[in-house]
Amino acid sequence: MIASRVNHVIRGSLAAVGLFSFLKRQKDRRASDGASEITSDAATAAQTSVEIRADTADTQLVEASVEPPPEHGIDAGVEVGLEAGLGKTRSRFRDNLLNFLLGDKPIDEDLLEELESQLIMADVGVVATRKIMSSLGASVARSEVGDSAALGKALRRELLALLKPVEVPLEIPDQSGPFVILVVGVNGSGKTTTIGKLARQMTEGGLSVMLAAGDTFRAAAVEQLETWGARNKVPVVAQGSGADSASVIFDAMQSAKARGIDVLIADTAGRLHTQANLMDELAKVKRVLSKLDPTAPHETLIVLDGGTGQNALAQAQQFHDAIGLTGMAVTKLDGTAKGGVVFAIAESLGLPIRFIGVGEGVFDLQVFEAEPFIDALVDVGAPVDVA
């Protein structure tokens, strides 16, 4: 029962809420996310999102994004936001790498070289780019692809073939103990923020959530998580700065079990993947968790900064070697970063991409879907008008 509910919610958050998050004004988002107390305004805004989601989760994606139901009291301010939001969407598409492929330019060396450059500038990486290009080149040689538009479609197919297999949303099964999500990553990738947003989305999906403040190293990391906890009315287990991370998470697990919590999300300190001792510490966290529940952690999620270059591959690889990852979240994709390195990661590790972060709002953490992600890189065949 829980399973279907959560699936519904998390999938729904992209279909309805994710797109709606673009409609909210920047300022409103800041008010609701930035203030330590939830002001009545912000609370209303949050309430609105909930209603929207409840109403539209089953409706079509396109309908939901184009015509918000009027009964949610969308005022002029939000209208402005709608413009801005679509502008943001459009500019994401306008910047993308294949605009120059529109039209039927003949395929020549220059065009292919330009395409290669664009892939590289999206952080796809030299090796992955070469692979994609050689496969495209083969298609051209076989005369399957005649003009630049067809080349764009072929590229989209190539990219989709790489990412479709890792489009696996996080499913939370109905189980007796708490579902434990261990969140790891390098410093400043956005772990705590991702946890805060995830906790909120899950709570609103009807799950009981508990947070474990496992980042006992960085200054005020515990307070940061506690703020998120207070804001979402979610219990936070913490021992303060300098405590042993594994022991905090162990405590949290005991407490989550005792209180019949559905989902326990454990934060950890950011660490560079090259620091062997810190990686051992994570292994210890995992070991300790398995004492209380041999199947825990049920999800080991690495949070990756979307702006990271080829080093992201080394990060994913080494965290995976140390503790065995089961999922990935890519954050900060609302800027100019394209996050193209996920192609290389998808190919070498096959790690499911669970979420992407496209903004500061709570619902800007969306379930990853390969097609829109690629469409943000490649617009050919995408159902968006490019002015």
Added chain:
Amino acid sequence: MFDTLSDRLGQTIKKLRGQGRLTEDNIKDTLREVRMALLEADVALPVVKQLIDAVREKALGQEVIGSLSPGQALIKVVNDELVNVMGENAVPLNLATQPPAVILMAGLQGAGKTTTVGKLAKYLKEREKKKVMVVSCDVYRPAAIKQLQTVATGVEATFFESQVDQQPVAIAEAALAAAKKQFVDVLLVDTAGRLAIDTEMMAEIKQLHSALTPIETLFVVDSMTGQDAANTAAAFGEALPLTGVVLTKTDGDARGGAALSVRVITGKPIKFIGSGEKSDALETFYPDRIASRILGMGDVVSLVEEVTAKVDHDKAEKFAKKMQKGRAFDLNDLKEQLEQMASMGGMAAMMDKLPGMANIPEAAKAQVNDKQFVHMIALVNSMTPQERRFPAILKGSRKKRIAAGAGLQVQDVNKLLKQHQQMSRMMKKMKGGGMKKMMRGLQGKMPPGMGGPGGMPGM
């Protein structure tokens, strides 16, 4: 961080060795490899193109003629060009203004601004003897102000309180007024992370800038950043009159291409690099040395400087006098040295800076165990003053007692004594030259005082 780039360039240029001369053809292959190496190192594509063009032009020109070998010539051209791009000299912080000198930090979310503020505060306090105040204008991220407060307390800098319901500009103005009143030398202003395309937030930081008129506006950038470093740097550079760049998280294995990109795009010097989680892990950025490091020549000069800065000068002088008098090198001296060594970040941190370390396998590096310093110090601590002065009196039962006191084995005591003997022999040789000579000896090899590569346990 630069190891992989060094490795890659090293491999590429090695292929050139053994060839008679540089021709347009073999240069073309090699340059393609260099291009790929730079792209894989996350140097932004436009910057790579610029660099390759410049190298090609120079390599084919006169500069190659008269060099020892084509390979060396190309290394030199690439090196010169890297130096050329990165800037010739280290550019120090400019604090020459009527106090308080304001330093404004800007950057993306999670770049490491707050951590850098803490490290800078410590640096300015300890190296420049400045009175430092820090303030956070990050009213958005939960607990950001608290984070800065904790960091500031850690480095004993004055923290100016701010609240999340205040306007960032109001906070900045109040902090500036307070800094003037308290005769603060430097005011460090931390700001919220922001995306370059977020017009509202970019407007806010422009307002902060005009309210504060900082003498330094530092752009903080994560060294692991990919191609987007170019976009972001360009946007921040347009919005703000940047004066410098801080490159963070360089202790990972990222290839650090962002350093090149940001330098070229903003045209501003990289002033500092963050190289670890501790509050003193902030280093002055020396572009010429970094270029050598990229090419695998090591960064010996940085190391020497770090050693001289951190070795307590009074102690060193006392030590040198002792040496000159000819008094024996006793266990107290050994302990002092071990402690100084530990305060410099231990062997691992030192090794990173030495030439040729890129070629040593990770497994071998991992054997260098800083714990051994702790053990050795513990052993000395378990001795009586007399035992420390005259190690010769240590016999079976004393050794047993000392081992038990340190929680170690008798064989560890023996190892320590052997080590001490080796070192005192070396010290005798150095008599007369004193510390100066010892420091000179640092260039190119392990500090002799530390026993050298053969004398260190575990090496």
